[in-house]
Amino acid sequence: MSILVVGLSHRTTPVSLLERATVSGDALVKLLHDVHRDEDVAEVLVVSTCNRVEVYAHVARFHGGVTAITDVLGRHSGLPHEVLARHLYVHYQERAVQHLFTVACGLDSMVIGEQQILGQIRSALRLAQEEGTAGTALNELTQHALRVGKRARTETAIDRAGASLVGVGLSLAEQAIGQLPGKQALVVGAGSMSSLATATLARAGVTGIVVANRTLERAVRLAESVGGRAVPLTGVAGEIGRADLVVSCVGAGTYSITEEMVEAAMRDRRSPLFVLDLAMPRDVDPAIRRLPGVTLVDLESMQQDGLGSEIDGGRAKAIWEVKQIIAEEVDAYLDSQRASVVTPTVVALRSKAAEVVEAELARLWSRIPDADTRTRDEITNTVRRVVDKLLHAPTVRVKQLATSPGGAQYAHALRELFDLDPQCPDAVTGLEVER
Template sequence: MSLLAVGVSHRTAPVALLEQFAMGVPDTVKALHELVESDHVSEALVLATCNRVEVFAEVDRFHGGVADVSRVLARQAGATVEELSPYVTVHYEDQAVAHLFSVAAGLDSMVVGETQVLGQLRAAYALAREERTVGRALHPVAQRALRVGKRVHTDTGIDRAGASLVSVALDRTESRIGDLAGRTTLVVGAGSMGALAASTLARRGASVVISSRTTASAERLAESVGGRAATLVDLPAELAAADVLLTCTGATGLVVGTDVVAAAMSGRTGRPLVVVDLALPRDVDPGVAALPGVHVVDLALLQGERHGALLQGERRGAFPEGERAGADGGPLPASVAADDVAAAHAMIEAETALLRAERQAAAVAPTVSALRSQAADVVDAELLRLSSRLPGLDARERAEIARTVRRVVDKLLHEPTVRVKELAGVPGGTDYAGALRALFGLGIDAEVDPEAATLAEAVTGDPGTHLDRPAGSTP
């Protein structure tokens, strides 16, 4: 069994495609069960955020696993595997572990060092546990990822990069209308992102109004930030008075239409409105961006600015002034020291090595157990045969013969079983367990399914593109 990570993220896919992957809890539950019911996936965890949809799975074959996961992702996006292939990333074993650890630490986020993804990973793991789609293989991987993410944020200064997309979006907002202190801000959505947005706005001195489909949730959040709640029915009137509209609901359709915003703008006498849409799929009708006096800040804009900064830095042979290369090659705010990022990477590398050793030791354990079980069966059979051939032996003699035979077998097996456990921790070490299985007839892995390999190739495409192949695998 091997760990596989397959998915799309802001690094490879445009926001328009990420919108197609938007998953609520029911969608995620359906995907989890589809995955573990497929031919090659035994355990699965789905991390779905506004920046990524990635599947971390325990699979029995690389190509078959990629094919199974890709089918589920394609179904969720309403696309074919071939259409999806240019945007998919595939990581395998150590690369998959290191990637998950980087995600948990905020090193792979649109805003390097953000902390929200750690909570999202925790929720994804809890859901997978509740649905019983994680087991002995993925439990330690997910738990280690959560510990690594927390440790990186605790032991380095990487948090200074910014708490989340909310901070970056509000910085962009202030560049449009100035300081938010004293400004009226309307937050639509009272979930985790809404709570983060509301608390961030309150810290910046804004007057916060919370609106949500659930009145009780809006009231609780409003009270916690010293704001007030409003019903969705009052949205047009509240919008007319607001300087900023920030939406982050979990709705699957549009929440704020162009007509609503146009009506709110009609009586503002030129006062601008900034619309911050951090939902995926988007909450606000794209047509709002064309209205006079309305400035839209959404995920597509933030992604475009990030890529623009990258291109500008590449043309100059350096990153924009005040920035340096981030974990994924993207710009990193100057407030994050290079040694903080280096320290984070060192932690991830060390933790990946530790987990590799643990997983490899666990991988050879069944071989060692099977070998000793086989030896015990042989000993028992031979002692039984001896008993029938020498019926005159008394109980003491039989016991002594049995102890002697078992000591001989234990001594013969001691060195190979100890060595195979030691060698499991070195690169390619599990090959020794395979040799042991072959030599003692304990079972040999089957060949790769050609059809699954062909489909996996359609996903991975050209070797080296968005792909970490297992050592020794063929394209």
């Protein structure tokens, strides 16, 4: 079994295609199970965000896994195979591990160092666990990736070197409509991205924040957290005219903000309007760019402008430091995986030695039945210490050698020399492995 990742991201795919491949809710659950049903796929989780759709799988065969995942992505996105194939990337084994660690550290994000990806990876793992599609292999890999991401942000300045999408968007808003303190803002949606946008707006000094959402209760809770007010999603059209800044994060697949809405809102106003669309699929009709006084920034325009790829000296230093951490952690993860391969053999060897000791001691007691308890204890402890010392060096050494290329052959040699059965349940569970 090996780790495989097949995916699309803002680096390889136009936003117009990426938004067709993005999945969430019931569609995401169905995609998980559709991939998991394939005979070559033992485990699977999917990281689906506004910037990427990546399928991580523990597979029996490389080509079988790639074919299965590509076919399922094609069915769910409706993209023809030849179109999908031009934009897909595939990573296997060490490269797959390195890619996930890079994603977790924020180096593969549209805005370098953004922190939301850690929560998105954590959510992907939680969903796969709840749906029964993630097992030991993907759990260990993903947990390690989350630790690497946290380490990168603790030990480097990568999270400060790259602002979040919301931060970048609000910087562009200031260029279009001036300083944010005292401005009026409308936030459409009440999910995690909307919550981040609302909190960021409040910290920036925006005093009048209105939250619109299909479920009014959620809008109320979010608005109250920043002293704003809430309206139902049907009230968006009426609120646009009063807002200086609109941030939309619904991603429902239909336009929450249409050209007609914005055109009506701009008829009787002289001040400019800035609209930030952070949804995938898009929430805002791109046609509003034609309207006088309106500035629209969405994920596609951010991608085209290369936001997140501009590297200054401080950011370059942080990126270099994070790459060093990733390389170190990839080696550590692969070493631990290779060492784990020999664990059953080591346990089997120690279990067999313990059986031999107990059998020989039983034979000895039958020959000297009059031996007192103290004598028996001394002899028992001495024999066990001798065996433990004899086994210590080879068991420690075989685990060290297992981390080198071809290291599994040393475990094979042990099994052959001592006639071991590492698959025996008693061997694996009956003794604690020497560490």
